[in-house]
Amino acid sequence: MLEPRIxxxxxxxxxxxxxxxxxxxxxxxxxxxxxxxxxxxxxxxxVVGTGSAQADALYAAALFMGGAERPRPGLPALTLGADPAVNAALTQAVGGAVADPAAVLARQVHALGLPGDVLVVFEGPAANGVPQALAPLIEAAHDRELSVVLWTAAPREAPLSPSAELLTDIDIHIPVRADRLAQAGALYRLAWLALVDALDLQLLGETE
Structure with missing residues (x-):
């Protein structure tokens, strides 16, 4: 039966x-x-999303700029890796067809990041159990004096993402535990919505 499975x-x-x-x-x-x-x-x-988490990055940047449930001025956020033309040009610049996707994103961080900015990374669930290599991206952020907020998704019993080992004491790791892809996406979006809601509270104060 389909209904019980759904x-x-x-x-x-x-x-x-x-x-x-x-x-x-x-x-x-x-x-x-x-x-x-x-x-x-x-x-x-x-804001960066890798693999299936690219959609989460787009959602996060839009929500950060537009606000959650209360009107406020937009806050500055850029989504990296979302423009196919930019991606194609940078892929050729860093190695062509064999270019590391994280190195392509790192090139954008080097170009656009300034001290005091924050890199927000949504790591997509590991493909076939193999975590994505994000070292060039996180290292680029540290080179440009950016803090990193790393969101990772993994099954409940799995070890932490290797990317988390690259973080320093100025960075934050938000480890989402979910055994199914649908759960990971739901947790990413709800946790980010809660973050923006709390940020709006800090900026605007309590509602009357």
Whole structure:
């Protein structure tokens, strides 16, 4: 029967959301403070999504610029890797068809990142169990004196993403635990919505 299988997707995701409320609240709150310091200090967000998380990056940048549920002036955010023409040109510049996708993104970070900016990375779930290599991207951020907010998605029993080992004490890791792709996407979006809502609270104060 199809209906029980469809319902199970909702049940599993709801269970994941409850668990994430406990595990993600602290790192998301820390990310709010980091992003608040950046935008009030004249900085901006550079937002990247790898693999299936590219859509999450686009959503995150749009929500950051447009706000969650309360009207406010837009906040500066750029989505990297979303323009096919730019990607094609930079791919040729860094190695052609064999270019490392992370190196292509790193080229954009070097060009656009300034001290005080923040790089937000949504790492897509590992393909065939092999994590994506993001070292050039994170190293580029550190070279340009950017802090990094790294979002990773992995099954509950899996080890942490190797990308998390590249972070320093000025960076933040937000590890989403989900056994299915649909759950990971739902958690990414809800956690980012909660982040922007908390940021708006800091900027605008409580609603009357």
């Amino acid at each position: 319902q199970q997707q909702f049940y599993d995701t709801a269970d994941g959301l409850v668990q994430a409320a406990e595990s993600l609240a602290r790192p998301v709150a820390a990310a709010v403070e980091l992003l608040l310091a950046a935008v009030t200090g004249g900085g901006k967000l550079l």
